[in-house]
Amino acid sequence: MAAEITTTTLNDFTNSALVEPTVILALSEKPGIANAHCRQFSLIGKPTNALSIPTETSFWGSANDDGVAVDLEFNATEATAVGNTAYSSGVVTLTCAEYGVASAITDNVGEDSVSGLDAMNLFMGRMLHALTLAMDDDYLAQFANLSNSVGSSGVDLTIAQLVSAQQGLRTRGVTADRLAYILDNQQVLDIETGLMAANAAAAIFALSADRLIGYSPTANNGMDNNRQVMNFRGIPVIASGLTDTANAGADVVGACIVASSAANDAGGSTTHGIGWKRLPSFETQRQAKLRATDMVMTCRAGFVELQDGAGTAIITDA
Numbered sequence: 001m002a003a004e005i006t007t008t009t010l011n012d013f014t015n016s017a018l019v020e021p022t023v024i025l026a027l028s029e030k031p032g033i034a035n036a037h038c039r040q041f042s043l044i045g046k047p048t049n050a051l052s053i054p055t056e057t058s059f060w061g062s063a064n065d066d067g068v069a070v071d072l073e074f075n076a077t078e079a080t081a082v083g084n085t086a087y088s089s090g091v092v093t094l095t096c097a098e099y100g101v102a103s104a105i106t107d108n109v110g111e112d113s114v115s116g117l118d119a120m121n122l123f124m125g126r127m128l129h130a131l132t133l134a135m136d137d138d139y140l141a142q143f144a145n146l147s148n149s150v151g152s153s154g155v156d157l158t159i160a161q162l163v164s165a166q167q168g169l170r171t172r173g174v175t176a177d178r179l180a181y182i183l184d185n186q187q188v189l190d191i192e193t194g195l196m197a198a199n200a201a202a203a204i205f206a207l208s209a210d211r212l213i214g215y216s217p218t219a220n221n222g223m224d225n226n227r228q229v230m231n232f233r234g235i236p237v238i239a240s241g242l243t244d245t246a247n248a249g250a251d252v253v254g255a256c257i258v259a260s261s262a263a264n265d266a267g268g269s270t271t272h273g274i275g276w277k278r279l280p281s282f283e284t285q286r287q288a289k290l291r292a293t294d295m296v297m298t299c300r301a302g303f304v305e306l307q308d309g310a311g312t313a314i315i316t317d318a
Contacts, residue, residue, distance in 0.1 A: 019114045023122060029241050030225045031132030034139035037180055037259040038274035039306060043096060049300065051275050055090040055307075056268070063173030063309075094304035096277040099134050101127045106292040120295070124282050127297040131280060137242045139303050140182065142272055143255040144244055146305070148172070149313035153247045157183075157190040157254075157316040159213060165256035165312040166233055172309040176269045178261040179235045183254035184243040186318055188222075188229050191237070246315050254314040258307070271311040273304045 007014045043051055061069020076082050103123060113119050148168055150161045166179065183191075195215060214233045222229035222239050230237045235256070244253045257271040264270045277300035285294040305311070 021114045025126075028129070029133055029136075030227050031129055031136055032226070033136045033182065033238065033240060033242075034274055034303070035132075036226070037182070037257060038139065038272045038303065039260040039265050039270045041094060041273055041275040043275055043277045044279070046277075049096040049277050049302075051094040051304075053092050053094065053273070053304070053306065055092055057088045057090055059085050059087055064171040092304050092306060094273060094275040094302050096275055096300045096302035097138075098278075098298060098300045099131050100296065100298040101130050102294060102296040103127075104287070104290070104292045104294050106290070108291075110293075123295055124297070127282070127295070128280055131297060131299060133242070135274075135299075135301060136240075139272065139274070140240065140243050140253075142303055142305055143182075143253045143257075143311070143313050144246060144315075146255060146311040146313040147308050148311070149315050151251075151314050151316040153251050153315065154317050156193075157187045157314060159191060159194045161314065161316070162191060162232060162256075163213065165314055166235065168312045169256065169258065169310060174258060174269045174307075174310050175267050176258045176261075176310070177263045178259045179256065180259045181232060181235055181237040181254065181256050181314075182243075183237060183239060183314065184252035184318075185239050185241050186252055187254050187314065187316055188237065188239040190316065191232070192229075245318060250318060251315050252318045254316075256312045256314065258310040268307060269310045270306055273306045275302050275304070277301065 007016070041051055041053070043049065060074075073085075105119065105123065109119060150164045150168070151157060162181065165181070169176070169179070212233075214231065216231045218224075218228050218230060227239045228236045229239050245251060246253050255271075258264050258269045260270045278298065280297060280299040282295070282297045285296070287294060
C-alpha cells in the first residue's frame, strides 16, 4: 500500500503524545540538615551582616583534667581573704553570606504550557530546594574545623570509632538532650557493614554489645526526606552526600554533634549556629522587551561553630 495518511504526514495536526500535567522531579540530596540542627540567630533589620556572640572562658579548668584546676585553687583558709579569680570571655563571630538563584521564563512558556501545570510554582519550589542544599553544604563544611576527631585516613569507619565520637563529647563536659551523627554515605555503609560482620565477640557477647551500641534501624532505612538511617546509642544517624572530603579526597568528613534544643541552647552545648540576615525571598520582574519574566530567589545566612568541644569530627576513608 502507498500514500497512507499517518501522524507523520499530518504531524502539524496531531500530537505525538499526551503530555501529563506533572513533572517527574530529579533525584537529589535532601535539604534541611542545617535548619534542623543549628541554633538560630536573627540579624534581620540590623545594620550589619556579622554577629558577635560572647562565649564564657572557664576559670575552673576543663572537663576530664583529673581535677588539676580545682585541686587546691579554691580551698579557703579561715580568717584569710579569698583571692580574686579573673572571669573572662571570648567571642565567636557569625558572618552572613548571600545565596541566590535566578531564571527567566518567557511569555511563550506560560502561554503554551500544558494545562494544569503551574510552571511558576514549580520553579519557585525548586529554587528553594537548590538554595537550601547550598546552605546545607556550607554547614557540613564546618565539620572539618572541629578540633576533636576520630578515625584514620584511608581506613573505613568502625563501630568503635562511632562510639568514641560520642564518648568524647561526654568527657569534654557536654550536657545535652539531643545529639546527632551526620555521616557521609560511605561512612553509613561502613557502619552497616560492620554491624553485619561475623566475629567471635559479636557471637559471644551479642546481647551485651547490642545494649552498648543501642542499634536500631529506622522503619524505612533512611529512605525518607530526613535521611535518618538508624539510631546508634539512641542517637539518630543521618546520611548525606554533601559532606566534604579531606586529605586530597582520600577521606570524607562526618561528625557527632550536639543539635539545637531549648536545653542545649540554654546550657551552651549546641555545636553550631545559623544566623539569618534575609529569609528566602522570591521576586519577579517583568522584562517587556524580552517578553519574559525574571524569577529571583535569594537569602542571606551564615554559619558559626559555637562550641568546639561539643562536636567530634569523624574522618575516615572515602
